[in-house]
Amino acid sequence: MDYYSHQLDSIFLALADPTRRAVIGRLGTGPASISDLAKPFDMALPSFMKHIRLLEETGLVETRKQGRVRTCTLEKKRFALVDGWLSAQRAIWEARTDRLEAFVTATQSKEEKSR
Amino acid sequence: MDYYSHQLDSIFLALADPTRRAVIGRLGTGPASISDLAKPFDMALPSFMKHIRLLEETGLVETRKQGRVRTCTLEKKRFALVDGWLSAQRAIWEARTDRLEAFVTATQSKEEKSR
DNA sequence: AAAACACTTAGCCATTGCGCTAACTATCAT
DNA sequence: ATGATAGTTAGCGCAATGGCTAAGTGTTTT
Numbered sequence: 001m002d003y004y005s006h007q008l009d010s011i012f013l014a015l016a017d018p019t020r021r022a023v024i025g026r027l028g029t030g031p032a033s034i035s036d037l038a039k040p041f042d043m044a045l046p047s048f049m050k051h052i053r054l055l056e057e058t059g060l061v062e063t064r065k066q067g068r069v070r071t072c073t074l075e076k077k078r079f080a081l082v083d084g085w086l087s088a089q090r091a092i093w094e095a096r097t098d099r100l101e102a103f104v105t106a107t108q109s110k111e112e113k114s115r
Numbered sequence: 116m117d118y119y120s121h122q123l124d125s126i127f128l129a130l131a132d133p134t135r136r137a138v139i140g141r142l143g144t145g146p147a148s149i150s151d152l153a154k155p156f157d158m159a160l161p162s163f164m165k166h167i168r169l170l171e172e173t174g175l176v177e178t179r180k181q182g183r184v185r186t187c188t189l190e191k192k193r194f195a196l197v198d199g200w201l202s203a204q205r206a207i208w209e210a211r212t213d214r215l216e217a218f219v220t221a222t223q224s225k226e227e228k229s230r
Numbered sequence: 231a232a233a234a235c236a237c238t239t240a241g242c243c244a245t246t247g248c249g250c251t252a253a254c255t256a257t258c259a260t
Numbered sequence: 261a262t263g264a265t266a267g268t269t270a271g272c273g274c275a276a277t278g279g280c281t282a283a284g285t286g287t288t289t290t
Contacts, residue, residue: 012131
């Protein structure tokens with residue numbers, strides 16, 4: 001339960017930046033090199049690299065260097081943690097909704113049932 | 116497309132903190148006052164309040180004050196933005212997978228069924 | 231061998247995030 | 261009216277984030 005906490009921290013933090021989300025979007029279509037990825041952004045390379053490194057540290061992106069080119073790929077499995085958290089929240093809501101529905105149903109069971 | 120960007124920034128940032136995620140979890144079971152919410156946390160009230168205010172600013176939580184008590188409720192709709200972004204990413208992956216599948220299918224079309 | 235390329239390292243800077251204490255305001259209870 | 265309760269405001273401090281420039285490393289290309 002709490003094990004995921006730190007991972008969620010870093011994943012959500014990683015997603016909280018438009019540059020990084022854009023990189024993720026781009027990598028969704030397939031692997032790319034650093035400079036390919038950097039091209040669309042009006043940003044010095046070292047600044048851009050920090051984003052890549054952060055994405056790598058959170059496990060959302062994996063990189064491999066061959067020769068002088070570093071190729072980045074998206075680690076899609078990693079998004080399961082986000083999904084997991086979201087659906088856990090929804091499960092909580094549903095549980096409450098069920099209780100509420102039970103209450104509402106019980107309360108109005110004297111008069112109506114349609115709709 | 117880009118209009119949502121800032122909202123996603125702030126939502127993901129809001130989710131990138133364990134205290135705030137815990138608050139969200141708690142509010143998932145129903146509304147609560149500030150001090151009720153704060154109880155489980157070993158943190159000064161003003162510090163805790165900052166989290167609440169941030170959650171409110173991002174629209175994930177709504178608050179209303181009656182008398183001296185401020186009641187917080189979860190704005191569940193807000194999570195749709197996260198869902199939306201996630202499924203947009205998945206759509207990108209699928210598109211690529213489709214292309215890849217088309218390729219694989221075409222390549223091995225001598226032996227296998229159509230699609 | 232020299233030049234171009236693709237990063238990489240180091241270090242600076244401004245802003246923001248997240249915690250604190252101290253002191254204040256506005257109810258509500260007695 | 262006193263005092264407890266529930267927030268609120270103001271301001272401090274430290275670490276992390278997100279940008280930059282300048283200079284360096286290791287690979288390819290010519």
